Amino acid sequence: APNETWWKEAVVYQVYPRSYKDSNGDGVGDLRGLISKLDYIKSLGVNVIWLNPIYGSPNDDNGYDISDYRAIMKDFGTMADFDELLRGMHQRGLKVVLDLVVNHSSDEHEWFKQSKSGRDNPYRDYYHWWPEEKGVPNKRQSFFDVKGDAWAYDEATKAYYLHYFSRKQPDLNWENPKLREEIYSMMRFWFDKGIDGFRMDVIPFIAKDTTFPPIPAKYHGDFGRYYANGPHLHDYLQEMHREVLGKYDVMSVAEGAGVTSDQALEFVDPARKELNMLYHFEGMGVGNVPGLKYRMRKHEGYSLLEFKQVYTKWDKIFAEKGWGTIYLGNHDQPRMVTRWGDDRPAFRAVSSKLLTTFLLTMRGTPYYFGGDELGMTNIKFDKIEDYQDIETRNMYAQLKAEGGDLAQFVEAQKISGRDNGRTPFQWDASANAGFSTGTPWLKLNPNYAQVNAAAEEKDPNSVLNYFRRATAMRRQHKVLVYGQYQLLDAANPHIYAYTRTLGKERVLVVLNFTSEKRRWALPAGLKAGGAPWLNNYPTFAPAATLALEPWQAVVVPLR
Numbered sequence: 001a002p003n004e005t006w007w008k009e010a011v012v013y014q015v016y017p018r019s020y021k022d023s024n025g026d027g028v029g030d031l032r033g034l035i036s037k038l039d040y041i042k043s044l045g046v047n048v049i050w051l052n053p054i055y056g057s058p059n060d061d062n063g064y065d066i067s068d069y070r071a072i073m074k075d076f077g078t079m080a081d082f083d084e085l086l087r088g089m090h091q092r093g094l095k096v097v098l099d100l101v102v103n104h105s106s107d108e109h110e111w112f113k114q115s116k117s118g119r120d121n122p123y124r125d126y127y128h129w130w131p132e133e134k135g136v137p138n139k140r141q142s143f144f145d146v147k148g149d150a151w152a153y154d155e156a157t158k159a160y161y162l163h164y165f166s167r168k169q170p171d172l173n174w175e176n177p178k179l180r181e182e183i184y185s186m187m188r189f190w191f192d193k194g195i196d197g198f199r200m201d202v203i204p205f206i207a208k209d210t211t212f213p214p215i216p217a218k219y220h221g222d223f224g225r226y227y228a229n230g231p232h233l234h235d236y237l238q239e240m241h242r243e244v245l246g247k248y249d250v251m252s253v254a255e256g257a258g259v260t261s262d263q264a265l266e267f268v269d270p271a272r273k274e275l276n277m278l279y280h281f282e283g284m285g286v287g288n289v290p291g292l293k294y295r296m297r298k299h300e301g302y303s304l305l306e307f308k309q310v311y312t313k314w315d316k317i318f319a320e321k322g323w324g325t326i327y328l329g330n331h332d333q334p335r336m337v338t339r340w341g342d343d344r345p346a347f348r349a350v351s352s353k354l355l356t357t358f359l360l361t362m363r364g365t366p367y368y369f370g371g372d373e374l375g376m377t378n379i380k381f382d383k384i385e386d387y388q389d390i391e392t393r394n395m396y397a398q399l400k401a402e403g404g405d406l407a408q409f410v411e412a413q414k415i416s417g418r419d420n421g422r423t424p425f426q427w428d429a430s431a432n433a434g435f436s437t438g439t440p441w442l443k444l445n446p447n448y449a450q451v452n453a454a455a456e457e458k459d460p461n462s463v464l465n466y467f468r469r470a471t472a473m474r475r476q477h478k479v480l481v482y483g484q485y486q487l488l489d490a491a492n493p494h495i496y497a498y499t500r501t502l503g504k505e506r507v508l509v510v511l512n513f514t515s516e517k518r519r520w521a522l523p524a525g526l527k528a529g530g531a532p533w534l535n536n537y538p539t540f541a542p543a544a545t546l547a548l549e550p551w552q553a554v555v556v557p558l559r
């Protein structure tokens, strides 16, 4: 086995605090609400909790626009609440990973207020300014701007500032060593409090060529790849390791936006002393209509062949060094069962379990999105007004200005819109699913009457209890963490099957990714050797040819 480390053996559970549990009736989830759910989280058998941003923020992008890196968002509570939360997690043996959002800050951060106040201000160079006398800067595409323009003009100082995301998220200037020192010192502040790691938001984007040349043609149509390739990026990450990460026993994971498979090791090869893990976007792109602009998805779903290829390719990258990750959803993505399974009532639970099986039997650390353990589904809003997300709203406005097909857009958002993954957590069948006594900031999925934690708690066959069995299985069998991965029957468009091998131990995973019964012949030489470790149907008959039920998933040791 490779070097064994706690973060390789961990199952990471992602909590979107805004939607998890509201303790004070203002309709927004908060830290005290989360504290009240720690026993529940512990009961899942996960080891690490990743919290989306909890810092001071005017919430233009739900906390990804930070106005104070050393304070807690007012909606979420106080620093005393955070300290209590951290203690409560550590008492239960849970580690805590926070979001590090340092490609940009909020325009309401004191640094930006200073920076904007005059060209001579000492904070001017904390951000990227382009003085008007140099002419109009070369085009940069913004993800969240209504006009798609990443340069915003500032009347007062007659200059443009850069914002890859919204106008309220100006990009920080990492080329300035003072800025970098501020960031490192802030990171140490949180580590000294005792947190156990950072998930690093769009960290590949931090380095920029400050001459802002035209984007080379090879990046046209995929400018994120250009953003992810700035000069000195790896110098900064190595410096961050020297100044901060290397001094603590903590984990770090890059959001790998724009990073291709041949670049991934540059981030996570341990010899380079940068980061521990990176999560890629290639899996999320499977089934997208090319040209991503409005995140359209193919009506016919996705190709399992392509899905298998992508995950197999990424497994291989980390086979010798570095370490991978695996996820099928997060706060930027639709619910995994809607996107990758079948969310119709007959298949929702069983396909959720299959996807859970996949996540917990692949090599690499699983990142499991809170709510998926209940089999929560996309909300599929019919009206654009129901969306709160800046991305959806601005894409809509942009499309409207272009005279595009708005009805088609709203239809597509039912699959891809980010708010699908952000609806409040479904605790029970009472008003507002027990999430809040007030009016929730985002509408609840009406299926909470059936799909909720309390109901699933009582049902031994629920998605929830299946997830618990799956985390227990992974804890029990190191082969599932460290074992080598081998894809079987690559050309099969319906079945995803693989083995995991560690020393003498060998286990087979068979996943029927369809809503029909399928038969699958074991490759020559493979023989099931005993009771399944996990199975999402009551029975499993080992045979040379397996008869699989719709969305059946089995994990069975081999002889």
Ligand code: TEU
Residues within 6 Å of the ligand: 061, 064, 101, 143, 165, 201, 202, 255, 257, 295, 331, 332, 391, 418
């Ligand atoms: O997302 C980064 C990113 O690349 C986004 O463009 C993401 O892919 C997009 O939402 C998909 O359409 C991170 C955070 O995860 C996201 O929530 C933030 O909005 C964004 O950075 C800005 O901080």
